[in-house]
Amino acid sequence: MAGTLQFDLVSPERRLASVAASEVQIPGADGDLTAMEGHSPTITTLRPGILRAVSAEGTKAYVVTGGFAEISATGVSVLAERAVPLDELTPVTLDALVADACEAAAVNSDKDAADKAVADLTAMRVAAGL
Amino acid sequence: MPSLKDLKNRIGSVKNTRKITKAMQMVAAAKLRRAQEAAEAARPYAERMNAVMSSLAAGVGKAENAPKLLAGNGRDQVHLLVVMTAERGLCGGFNSTIVRLARQRISELLAQGKTVKILTVGKKGREQLKRDYTANFVGHVDLSDVKRVGYVNAQNIAREVLAAFEAGECDVVTIFYNRFQSVISQIPTALQVIPAMFEGGAANALYDYEPSEEAILADLLPRGVATQIFTALLENGASEQGARMSAMDNATRNAGDMINRLTIQYNRSRQAAITKELIEIISGAEAL
Numbered sequence: 218m219a220g221t222l223q224f225d226l227v228s229p230e231r232r233l234a235s236v237a238a239s240e241v242q243i244p245g246a247d248g249d250l251t252a253m254e255g256h257s258p259t260i261t262t263l264r265p266g267i268l269r270a271v272s273a274e275g276t277k278a279y280v281v282t283g284g285f286a287e288i289s290a291t292g293v294s295v296l297a298e299r300a301v302p303l304d305e306l307t308p309v310t311l312d313a314l315v316a317d318a319c320e321a322a323a324v325n326s327d328k329d330a331a332d333k334a335v336a337d338l339t340a341m342r343v344a345a346g347l
Numbered sequence: 348m349p350s351l352k353d354l355k356n357r358i359g360s361v362k363n364t365r366k367i368t369k370a371m372q373m374v375a376a377a378k379l380r381r382a383q384e385a386a387e388a389a390r391p392y393a394e395r396m397n398a399v400m401s402s403l404a405a406g407v408g409k410a411e412n413a414p415k416l417l418a419g420n421g422r423d424q425v426h427l428l429v430v431m432t433a434e435r436g437l438c439g440g441f442n443s444t445i446v447r448l449a450r451q452r453i454s455e456l457l458a459q460g461k462t463v464k465i466l467t468v469g470k471k472g473r474e475q476l477k478r479d480y481t482a483n484f485v486g487h488v489d490l491s492d493v494k495r496v497g498y499v500n501a502q503n504i505a506r507e508v509l510a511a512f513e514a515g516e517c518d519v520v521t522i523f524y525n526r527f528q529s530v531i532s533q534i535p536t537a538l539q540v541i542p543a544m545f546e547g548g549a550a551n552a553l554y555d556y557e558p559s560e561e562a563i564l565a566d567l568l569p570r571g572v573a574t575q576i577f578t579a580l581l582e583n584g585a586s587e588q589g590a591r592m593s594a595m596d597n598a599t600r601n602a603g604d605m606i607n608r609l610t611i612q613y614n615r616s617r618q619a620a621i622t623k624e625l626i627e628i629i630s631g632a633e634a635l
Contacts, residue, residue, distance in 0.1 A: 227395065229498040229577055231388040247557050260399060261557040262566050285567065287399055287554075296395055298570065299498075 223292035365602035372595035419542035432472030439594030501577030
């Protein structure tokens with residue numbers, strides 16, 4: 218097994234995770250990417266999606282909406298606007314997220330981006346199996 | 348000279364007051380701990396956000412097409428002041444210090460011939476500023492129903508501020524809040540959020556940006572405003588409880604002193620009354 222990298226997931230309100238992970242799958246704005254030890258330093262924005270961190274304790278999945286990830290050779294910090302562990306995700310919270318996105322889409326001047334966010338969330342619902 | 352009964356009533360009422368202030372102090376202490384924890388929990392996000400933004404800003408900020416949120420829109424005529432205060436009083440000078448700082452800034456700006464707009468968060472600030480600057484008010488955010496300040500509240504305020512900025516209704520946005528130093532000291536602070544100001548800002552590591560640097564910055568800046576507002580709200584919350592705690596501690600101690608003084612006065616009066624009666628009896632007996 219390859220070396221590990223420090224994975225931090227923080228939302229504005231709390232720190233959700235801080236573990237040594239072997240790989241982190243990130244839903245980047247331009248497509249998914251997986252960060253492992255020795256990844257070249259990258260900063261990417263996030264689209265709403267599922268973030269997975271593989272560590273010695275197993276794989277943990279989180280639902281994130283918006284924010285950005287800072288990847289360096291030794292660590293990944295994900296700053297998510299909102300993050301919920303996948304096990305805690307219920308159809309109700311997901312509905313609330315979709316409703317928020319729809320609301321944002323209604324007022325947002327950048328129609329494409331907002332519509333994309335809604336579509337991403339809908340796709341996520343399928344992926345999460347809810 | 349108040350009668351004995353009056354004094355007794357006074358002592359009783361001061362004792363009740365002391366009970367209330369003591370209880371408020373304890374409640375504030377419990378709330379302060381929670382508020383501090385919330386502020387602590389929010390710190391990693393704010394710090395990273397700031398670090399990334401300042402390194403981005405250092406790279407992009409000087410470019411001519413830099414985002415308006417960073418570079419400003421080239422004017423500084425209309426100032427929007429976001430004044431954050433508490434929803435409740437009985438917290439010492441907490442609200443007054445913020446309002447005083449804001450007032451000072453307002454008169455400075457007005458003297459320079461600028462237009463000032465005021466957005467208040469928290470009832471107390473609105474009450475105090477409304478007296479002098481009714482015409483400058485553009486809005487008020489009511490947080491009295493909010494038990495625990497969440498990121499959502501900050502986002503709502505940020506949205507309002509950003510909308511005003513984008514519509515060209517204001518050129519510079521400054522937030523006023525109390526920075527939490529310790530239980531006995533809170534520092535009233537004015538922080539300019541638009542155009543954004545960053546401390547340091549040395550581009551440290553070389554990063555790949557996905558999508559482009561500009562796109563990330565454009566995406567992050569509005570979030571940065573929300574984060575700054577959120578941090579300010581949390582600091583303010585902790586400061587409020589800290590201020591209330593020390594104010595109530597003082598009040599409790601004052602009430603204690605007052606009770607002691609009144610008790611002494613009460614005992615003296617009682618003694619005087621007894622002595623007077625004795626003298627009357629004795630002199631009555633002697634006269635016979």
